[in-house]
Amino acid sequence: MELITLLLYLCSFLSVVNAASVAVSRAGWSASSDSSQTGSDSSRVLDGSSSTIWISADTALPHFITIDMKTSYLVNGVSIQPRQDGSANGRIGQHKIELSADGSSWTQVAVGTYVNSATTKKTTFVARPGRYLRITALTEAQSATNQLTSIAEVNVFADVKFLSKTGWTVTADSEETSSAAAQAAKAIDGNTGTIWHTKYSGTVAPLPHWFRIDQGTQVTVAGLSYLPRQDGGNGRIGGYNVQASNDSTTWTIVASGTWADNGEEKVAQFRTRARYFRLNALTEAGARGQWSSAAEINLLDTTAPTYTAPVATKGIWANTVDFPIVPAAAAVLPNGKVFLWSAYQLDNFGGSNGYTQFSTYDPGTASSTSRTVTNTQHDMFCPGISMDFNGRIIVTGGSNAAKTSIYDVANDAWLAAANMQVARGYQSTATTSEGKVFNIGGSWSGGQGNKNGEIYVPSSNTWALIQNALVSPMLTNDRGGVYRADNHAWLFGWKNGTVFQAGPSKAMNWYNTIGTGSTTGAGNRATDLDSMNGNAIMYDAVAGKILTAGGASHYQTEQARPNAYVITINTPGTTPTVSATASMSFSRGFANGVVLPDGTVFMAGGQSFVEPFSDATAILIPELWNPSTGTWTQMNPMAIPRTYHSVGLLLPDATVLISGGGLCGGCGTNHWDGEIFVPPYLLNSDGTRRARPAITTAAATVRVGATLSITTSGTVATFSLVRLGTATHTVNTDQRRVPLTASGSGTAYTVTIPSDPGVALPGYWLLFAINSAGTPSVGRMIKVLP
Incomplete structure (x- = not known):
């Protein structure tokens, strides 16, 4: 038995839902392809049989197949089932997916690389109208030398509208009213934080249960959607059927099946005209008892939703990028590519297995390659990550809690480094102004x-404890105890070898990392509370400005907050200034904050009620914070939830990659993909790309405190440096922005790098030129030397 009153109160995020994604009926569709083999033509992908396949002719890739849906839909996804006959030949690797209204002019909606497996691949993207869908295979998943392409089945997913609930009356066989207000009406109130729940106080009503909708008049309905309760509790419906009636006496079954035990929205599709519909819960999905519950129940409209083009001032989600792993950690490399990794498995974690699955993504070609790193004997799941002065990625702890591994980008090699003095997981690390790596916390493993703190010295490959760098002052009051309380510290390397800890505890601290070190309290973060899984971003290192946003008092099963603050640090050891800035429009935990070249901060993803391995209460609308006004602006929504285990990084072309989420094996919240956000500063009012300034010459290296001469393609207004980012579990201690004051005019400029290595932290940075319209150039890779 459980009490849900408190959870109903806490999970108060209001989500007015008016649409769902469903697989479109393929009746009457046709398919064509560039080539096929006898008996395996393109129509096989639409015949409903997994035992028949389309297979291309044995000619050179690329190969493509085009689906004609005969009418336009608001398409948001496609599933591709590889052949199921035991052969791997023809599995799609690198690919692109396009939509078209006329079969001639095409819009790319997804690119990437699928993992080499027989599992069905689902690609989701921001909904766009289209009649035709084209899948192009660029490589075969097994080998670049293989030239075949094969597919068993293709399904297309589209947006559908919910019917208006005006005039509805709902009833149920059982509802809880004593211990909570969980009446049937709570399942149609538009609030995902309130639920209908069958009686659980006193005598429990046994399964089966029913929930009945009276629309008041006969309406043609295309299906029923069921959103399980969003707090992770019991009563999720497993086995079910849906019945229809015009008199509430004679009922006809119109749909039946079994729904998975997760928080995702479920849809039962049918087409029936009736006044009454009844959802019958036959089993509890997780066999947790005799209860049934629902957050929201809707009926689907038969008319398609109207497409509204995204407003360019709110940015555009360009396309989805499919990856051959579920990324839970990532780093931008000095060569402009992106490292992404999961754990010892592509889509799961657990134990300490001594190897890690990686993917290298090239934004220029949209290709991804796979790699299993075994030589360091390190499962790098849930690690600390820092980039040193030479651009090497230093990964510590995690599943193999004592290990240190280093990626040497110059030689494309992974190196085993010295073990830490203290085994850790969920710790944070930060590169210091001396070129060392500070490490603290990490009781997950x-x-x-x-x-307590320790320090890594790259030149000697040694770890040493820092006697007086104490973890106790930075602990949160998490209900999980120290196992959670020392996780994911918000660390910033600063002047004279110090590190500033901004959170997630409400208490802030200075750590001196030299010799035996010291810990100095820096006061509380104004009126903020402990903010587990919130964000901290240094958007102006010259001024010592840090934005903090979101988080929750406890790591999981807790309401997040929208709070945001600006911390200003200066002399190490002194109490910083903290001031509240405008709160975000949405409460967020597990979100990702990315500083942009112009100093604005992009916040994407997260949940209003934090719960690992769940997409319930996911926030799809990102926000952009403007430091000049201290306000947040809502951007266009993304397609895919990005919650626990998601990552966010600034790419060299000044777009943003938001990726991953899940990494939980067979769960329904694994996201094998990322989405590319194009900020408003790159867009004209009609959504086309702006003309951009370009940096034509600049030295590849520059020392701290030195001047840098830059030539550009035209007049620019300002310059900035953004350090390459590394991200996992909302932590990105490497990213920071340095605004640069320029002298010069026309196409010739000079900037001076800040003289303190605690501000202009040596390593690899992206140099951006920004014109008077606020449009940045493509970033030029610059190495700042100590």
């Missing part, structure tokens, strides 16, 4: 508690 390697034992719990006493995870």
Whole structure:
């Protein structure tokens, strides 16, 4: 038995839902392809049989197949089932997916690389109208030398509208009214934080249960959607059927099946005209008892939703990028590519298995390659990540809690480094102004508690404890105890070898990392509370400005907050200034914050009620914070939830990659993909790309405090440096922005790098030129030397 009153109160995020995604009926569709083999023509992908396949002729790739849906839909996804006959030949690797209204002019909606497996691949993207869908295979998943392409089945997904609930009356066989207000009407109130729940106080009503909708008049209905309760509790419906009636006496079954035990919205599709519909819950999906519950129940409209083009001032989600792993960690490399990794498995974690699955993504070609790193004997799931002065990625702890592995980008090699003094997982690390790596916290693995600070010296490949760098002052009051309380510190390397800890505890601290070190309290973060899984972003290092946003008092099963603050740090050891800025429009935990070249901060993803491995209460609308006004602006929504285990990074072309989420094996929240956000500063009012300034010459290296001469393609207004980012579990201690004051005019300029290595932290940075319209150039890779 459980009490849900408190959770109903806490999970108060109001989500007015008016649409769902469903697989479109393929009746009457046709398919064509560039080539096919006898008996395996393109029509096989629409015949409903997994035992028949389309297979291309044995000619050179690329190969393509085009689906004609005969009418336009608001398409938001496609599923591709590889052949199921035991052969791997023809599995699609690198690919692109396009939509068209006329079969001639095409819009790319997704690119990427599928993992080499027989599982059905689902690609989701921002909904766009289209009659035709084209899948192009660029490589075969097994080998670049293989030239075949094969597919068993293709399904297309589209947006559908919910019917208006005006005039509805709903009833149920059972509802809880004593211990909570969980009446049937709560399932149609548009609030995902309130639920209908069958009686659980006193005598429990046994399964089966029913929920009945009276529309008041006969209406043609295209299906029923069921959103399970969003707090992770019991009563999720497993086995079900849907019945229709015009008199509430004689009922006809119109749909039946079994729904998975997760928080995702479920849809039962049918087409029936009736006044009454009844959802019958036959089993509880997780066999947790005799209860049934629902957050929202809707009926689907038969008319398609109207497409509204995204407003360019709110940015555009360009396309989805499919990856051959579920990325939970990532880093931008000095060569402009992106490293992404999961754990010892492509889509799951657990144990300490001594190897890690990687993918290298090239934004220029949209291709991804796979790699299993075994030589360091390190499962790098849930690690600390820092980039040193030479652009090497230093990965510490995680599943193999004592290990350190280093990626040497110059030689494309992984190196085993010295073990840490303290085994850790969920710790944070930060590169210091001396070129060392500071490490603190991390009770997720390697034992719990006493995870005091230590320091890595790259030149000697040694770790040493810092006697007086104490973890206790930065602990949160998490209900999970120290196992959670020392996780994911918000760290910033600063002047004279110090590190500033901005959170997630409400208490802030200075750490001196030299010699035996010291810990100095820096006061509380104004009126903010502990903010587990919130964000901290240094958007102006010259001024010592840090934006903090979101988070929750506890790591999981907790309402997040929208709070945002600006911290200003200066002399190490002194109490910083903290001031509240405008709160976000949405409460967020597990979100990702990315600083942009112009100093604005992009916040994407997260949940209003934090719960690992769940997409319930996911926030799809990102926000952009403007430091000049201290306000947040809502951007266009993304297609895919990005919650626990998601990552966000600024790419060299000044767009943003938001990726991953899940990494939980067979769960329904694994996201094998990313989405590319194009900020408003790159867009004209009609959504086309702006003309951009370009940096034509600039030295590849520059020392701290030195001047840098730059030539550009035209007049620019300002310059900025953004350090390459590394991200996992909302933590990105490497990214920071340095605004640069330029002298010069026309196409010739000079900037001066800040003289303190605690501000202009040596390593690899992207140099951006920004014109008077606020449009940045493509970033030029610059190495700042100590």
